[in-house]
Amino acid sequence: MRWLPAVLAIAALTGCVGPAPTTGEYEEKAAHTAADALSQLQTARLAVGNAGRMPASYLETVLVDAEEAFGSIESTFDSIQPPDDPRADRLRSDLDGLLSDGSDGMTQLRVLARRSDAAGLRSTAEQLVATADGLGRFAREHGS
Amino acid sequence: MRAGELLGRPVFDHTGRRIGLVADLRCVQEAGPHSSWGVLRLDALVVTERRVTPRLGYGRHQRSPALLRGVLRGLPGQLVVVPWSAVASWSAEGIRLTDSAGG
Amino acid sequence: MKRVFGVALGILTAIGGFVDIGDLVANALVGARFGLTLAWATVLGVIGICVFAEMSGRVAAVAGRPTFDLVRERLGPRIGLANLAASLLVTLLTFSAEIGGVALALELATSVNYLLWVPVAGLAAWLVMWRVRFSVLENTAGLLGLTLVIFGVALWRLNPDWPQLLNQGISPGNPPGEGLPTYFYYAIALFGAAMTPYEVFFFSSGGVEERWTRKDVVTSRVNVFVGFPLGGLLSLAVAGCAAVVLLPQGITVDTLGQVGLPVAVAVGKLGLAVAILGFVAATFGAALETGLSCGYSVAQYFGWQWGKYVRPREAARFHLVVLVCLIVAVGTVLTTIDPITITEYSLVFSAVALPLTYLPILVIANDPDYLGARVNGRVANLFGTLFLVVILVASVAAIPPMLATRAGQ
Amino acid sequence: MTTVDIYLQLLDRQVLDRDGRLVCKVDDLELQPGPDGVPVVTAILVGPRALGPRLGGRPGRWMNALASRLAATPGDDPPRIPFGAVTAVHSAVDVDRTRDELAVDPLEGWVERHIIGRLPGSGHAGG
Numbered sequence: 001m002r003w004l005p006a007v008l009a010i011a012a013l014t015g016c017v018g019p020a021p022t023t024g025e026y027e028e029k030a031a032h033t034a035a036d037a038l039s040q041l042q043t044a045r046l047a048v049g050n051a052g053r054m055p056a057s058y059l060e061t062v063l064v065d066a067e068e069a070f071g072s073i074e075s076t077f078d079s080i081q082p083p084d085d086p087r088a089d090r091l092r093s094d095l096d097g098l099l100s101d102g103s104d105g106m107t108q109l110r111v112l113a114r115r116s117d118a119a120g121l122r123s124t125a126e127q128l129v130a131t132a133d134g135l136g137r138f139a140r141e142h143g144s
Numbered sequence: 145m146r147a148g149e150l151l152g153r154p155v156f157d158h159t160g161r162r163i164g165l166v167a168d169l170r171c172v173q174e175a176g177p178h179s180s181w182g183v184l185r186l187d188a189l190v191v192t193e194r195r196v197t198p199r200l201g202y203g204r205h206q207r208s209p210a211l212l213r214g215v216l217r218g219l220p221g222q223l224v225v226v227p228w229s230a231v232a233s234w235s236a237e238g239i240r241l242t243d244s245a246g247g
Numbered sequence: 248m249k250r251v252f253g254v255a256l257g258i259l260t261a262i263g264g265f266v267d268i269g270d271l272v273a274n275a276l277v278g279a280r281f282g283l284t285l286a287w288a289t290v291l292g293v294i295g296i297c298v299f300a301e302m303s304g305r306v307a308a309v310a311g312r313p314t315f316d317l318v319r320e321r322l323g324p325r326i327g328l329a330n331l332a333a334s335l336l337v338t339l340l341t342f343s344a345e346i347g348g349v350a351l352a353l354e355l356a357t358s359v360n361y362l363l364w365v366p367v368a369g370l371a372a373w374l375v376m377w378r379v380r381f382s383v384l385e386n387t388a389g390l391l392g393l394t395l396v397i398f399g400v401a402l403w404r405l406n407p408d409w410p411q412l413l414n415q416g417i418s419p420g421n422p423p424g425e426g427l428p429t430y431f432y433y434a435i436a437l438f439g440a441a442m443t444p445y446e447v448f449f450f451s452s453g454g455v456e457e458r459w460t461r462k463d464v465v466t467s468r469v470n471v472f473v474g475f476p477l478g479g480l481l482s483l484a485v486a487g488c489a490a491v492v493l494l495p496q497g498i499t500v501d502t503l504g505q506v507g508l509p510v511a512v513a514v515g516k517l518g519l520a521v522a523i524l525g526f527v528a529a530t531f532g533a534a535l536e537t538g539l540s541c542g543y544s545v546a547q548y549f550g551w552q553w554g555k556y557v558r559p560r561e562a563a564r565f566h567l568v569v570l571v572c573l574i575v576a577v578g579t580v581l582t583t584i585d586p587i588t589i590t591e592y593s594l595v596f597s598a599v600a601l602p603l604t605y606l607p608i609l610v611i612a613n614d615p616d617y618l619g620a621r622v623n624g625r626v627a628n629l630f631g632t633l634f635l636v637v638i639l640v641a642s643v644a645a646i647p648p649m650l651a652t653r654a655g656q
Numbered sequence: 657m658t659t660v661d662i663y664l665q666l667l668d669r670q671v672l673d674r675d676g677r678l679v680c681k682v683d684d685l686e687l688q689p690g691p692d693g694v695p696v697v698t699a700i701l702v703g704p705r706a707l708g709p710r711l712g713g714r715p716g717r718w719m720n721a722l723a724s725r726l727a728a729t730p731g732d733d734p735p736r737i738p739f740g741a742v743t744a745v746h747s748a749v750d751v752d753r754t755r756d757e758l759a760v761d762p763l764e765g766w767v768e769r770h771i772i773g774r775l776p777g778s779g780h781a782g783g
Contacts (some may be wrong), residue, residue: 035497041498046512053515057358058523062504064358069501104554136497143424145695147685148710153665155781168663171697181742181751184660186687200321200610208613209628212635228694310747312670320668328670328756352761378777550670550681552755553765558780561677563768615704617747 023085031142033077034098040070041102041128044109048125051068051092060113067106074099084121094136101131154238155191155226163224166239167192170225189239190229191224254469261474263392267533268348268503269341269440269590271526274482275506277433278489279499281422283415286483288434288499292441293479295637297471298630299605302612302623303447307454310617314608315449315502321607321621327330330603331548335541336447337600340593343576344535346372347586348530351503356523362581369577372534376569381456381555388532395525398484401513407491415490437644439597441479442638444604452543457554463637464621488513500585520529541572601638660745662697670748671700671737673755679737680760682749683707697739700749702760705734726763735760737747 044066051059077095082088105128113122147169155163168190178184202216232242277285300362303314312320319327349372350364357364375384421430454467488509489500500506503526510522539555546553546565553565609631612623623631660666662685671679683706687695704723708716723734737751739757744750751758759765774777 036499038497039499039501042498043508046496046498046508047504050508050511054511054519055356055516058355058504058507058511058519060358061355062502062508065502065504112310145687146701146706147662147667147687147697147707148706150687151710157501168661171660171662172765176740179743180740181744181750184662184739185690186695186697187659190661208623209609211632211777214612312747316670324668324707325712325715328711377775378780454742459683503783550678550683551761552678557677558779559775560768560773563772565762566772566778567767 003022017024019044023083023088026080026083026088027091027142029080030077030095031139033073034095034135035143036100037070037071037102038132038139040066040073041106044106045125045132047111048113051113051121056113056116057115060110063106063110063113065101067110070099070103070106074103091142093125098131098134099140102128102135105131150189150234150239153234155189155241156238157241158232158243160240163226164191165192166190167223186228188228189226190196191226192222235239250466251316254466255613256386257466257470257472258477259393260389261470262477262481263389263395264385264532264536265475265478265632266392266395266485267341267346267443268530268586269349269443269537269593270482271485271529272503272587272590273433273436273440273499274486274491275493276500278486279493279505281289281425281430281433282490282494283412283483283486284419284422285430285434285437286416286486286634287419288437289441289479289482289486292438293476293482294630295438295634296442296446297314297475298627299442299608300447300450300475301468301471302608302627302631303451303469304454304459305437305464305621306608306611306617307451308463309461309619310465311455312610312617313455313543313547314447314604315544316603317607317611319548321583321610322603326603327548331544332598333600333605334444334448334544334547337443337593337597338537338540338544339576340579340589341445341571341597342442342534342541343579344443344573344586344590344593345530345534345537345582346576347482347589348503349527349534350580351586351601352523352526355504355526356509362583365577365580366533368531369573371588372531372538372571373570375535376538376573377553377559377566381453384535384555388528388535392525392532393527395481395485395520395529396522397510397514397518397525398481401510401518402484402487402491404513405488405491405509417531417622424547431644435641436591436639438637439601439645441482442601443597444600444619445537447604447608448543449536449538452547452554461621467571469599488540503587504543506573538569538576542566544570602635602642605635666745666749669745671702672748672750674752675754677749677755679755679758681707683734684710685739699736699738701734702734703734720740726738735762 044063047054047059047062048065077099082092105124108120108124109128112124150166150169153166154164157163166189169186170188170190172183172187173182173184198214200212202213226241230241232240234240274289303317306317307313315331318330322330346365346368347361349368350361353364353368354358354361367576383400421427439547450471454463457463459467485506489506493500493505493510494514498505507519507522511519514521542565543553545568546562549564551564552562554562558568579589609628611617612627612631617621667682667685669682671682680700680702681701681751682700684701685697685701686699686701688698690696704719704726708719708723710716711719737760739755742749743750743752
């Protein structure tokens with residue numbers, strides 16, 4: 001069993017950050033990323049939409065967790081080497097745009113929540129609808 | 145001698161043919177001094193071809209659940225009870241029986 | 248009257264004590280991804296735990312022997328030791344997840360980072376295990392855990408499309424967009440969450456702590472057959488809330504905060520406060536159960552004096568094991584490994600450790616040497632055998648989907 | 657005549673002292689030839705030096721090594737309880753001595769004196 005840790009380590013490494021060899025696989029990963037990011041964004045929006053129905057500490061914790069998770073989803077995707085294919089480049093730039101809009105918005109939400117700025121929260125959350133729709137569409141179109 | 149040293153040891157008949165492993169030590173309980181529970185005298189070796197199952201008790205008093213009993217009883221090999229008087233010698237390599245044990 | 252009170256108390260504790268961080272997260276996660284299409288796995292797990300907890304409770308009441316005594320007696324010292332290693336690993340992982348869960352719940356209440364709460368939660372758990380009487384410990388945690396009923400209230404207030412929800416519950420199958428391996432991975436995780444081995448260690452050892460006798464077999468049965476299913480209903484309510492509120496939004500659950508969101512939506516601030524109290528109580532109660540179970544299993548394997556019914560200094564090594572496990576558990580959470588991730592892995596490992604725990608219980612529950620006339624009847628044996636097969640299948644089946652889906656990714 | 661299969665019915669059971677306290681497990685049994693040469697069970701053997709050899713393999717070696725480091729009495733002989741002290745065998749084994757009289761487990765005393773006994777509240781009554 002001495003080989004087991006080595007095999008697991010290799011599997012983990014190649015599975016998470018290794019180069020994506022084909023455009024198909026890259027697309028699948030992109031779709032996955034979009035769905036995961038959407039989940040975090042929707043969590044933040046749902047929390048903000050019900051901000052009056054929860055203690056401030058709860059809202060803040062949910063927003064901080066969502067922002068952090070969103071950030072790590074984004075950086076994991078960025079660390080994947082896209083295949084040398086114009087289609088892959090297009091996928092990458094489409095998703096990157098959505099992800100950076102999303103992460104800006106989430107940071108903004110966290111800042112506003114700490115300031116207890118209810119109006120600001122509401123308007124920022126509304127602006128994120130387009131990003132959420134975009135991520136949802138991306139995940140559906142490119143998902144298997 | 146420890147019980148743990150006898151358990152699991154291979155048993156050979158007088159021709160050197162292997163019968164199985166010691167699965168359990170059957171003792172007779174005799175009255176002991178005053179309040180004590182009694183004296184246990186080694187009476188026989190319970191010998192089996194399998195290793196695990198005797199511990200679950202299905203060779204003896206354990207009857208149910210039916211499926212477990214069926215599966216465990218259905219495995220090849222059976223329990224053989226060899227009286228201690230039939231043991232000719234024993235060592236780390238195994239236990240050798242006398243001529244009369246039958247096997 | 249006192250007896251009725253005792254039985255009622257037992258039921259309430261069983262309900263509150265049934266749900267822990269693993270049940271909360273696994274059920275919310277599955278509800279948000281699969282709706283109620285995996286409800287069958289929870290139901291199956293609840294029936295399974297009832298069957299084996301009843302047997303282990305009966306053996307504890309009639310023969311006075313807790314579960315790990317049985318493991319060593321019927322599997323022998325070698326396989327018994329293997330089981331001890333496996334179940335100690337699972338229980339210890341669960342223990343750290345529960346400590347982390349308490350800290351996460353306190354973070355939700357205070358917005359102070361959970362890592363700062365971890366040592367506090369650990370110290371509080373140790374003080375309770377060290378000083379507080381067993382019955383007080385068990386009853387308080389169980390009763391406070393009952394506040395999780397708020398998830399039932401929330402589900403009712405959400406006024407979902409009941410027929411559709413029910414229909415999901417009775418028609419298993421992976422929803423579109425989810426692969427079959429992922430579906431089965433979570434089925435096993437839910438089954439494992441309901442049947443974690445520490446529950447029988449704790450239940451049977453608790454019977455000995457409370458000096459159960461033959462007369463208490465009935466009490467034990469009522470606790471199991473009423474309390475556990477109601478606890479299972481709480482689990483389903485958590486899943487239902489997630490299915491109604493989170494699933495349509497495309498939210499997958501990976502934090503405790505998300506688990507509580509549906510309650511905020513449906514009931515508002517007060518309801519959420521109750522839910523947070525429930526999170527703290529359920530995870531803290533489970534931390535006590537798992538922490539003590541670490542001590543129970545080691546001490547029972549080696550034959551040391553254990554239990555809270557004697558002075559700590561009379562069960563020195565038992566308390567030492569508990570203390571060491573607590574330090575390891577706190578240390579594990581402080582490495583910043585996500586407690587929720589620990590939960591997910593420990594659930595699957597527990598499916599692997601299950602057969603070695605439940606086989607000896609089933610065998611001894613049939614042994615007249617131990618139980619005399621109180622051995623298993625036909626029904627207990629039918630279900631016991633059936634579930635042993637299910638557990639074996641789940642254990643063998645746990646590994647491929649876990650690898651194939653990289654733990655449900 | 658009652659027969660007892662000692663692997664099935666005696667080994668690995670819990671030993672209880674006169675006050676019902678848990679003492680140890682029946683880790684192994686000692687047999688010695690009686691007057692007629694037939695082996696008779698003479699003692700319950702206790703502790704890692706009794707259990708280690710039964711485990712065998714690597715865990716057994718570890719346990720033996722650990723035991724010889726911790727041993728209070730030199731040599732390979734594990735602590736023993738004379739079989740005459742046994743008053744009953746049921747789901748546990750009853751012995752008519754107290755835990756302190758038996759003194760089969762030096763480690764328990766060590767942990768009590770040096771670690772657990774030093775923590776505040778260790779003598780607090782249980783419940």
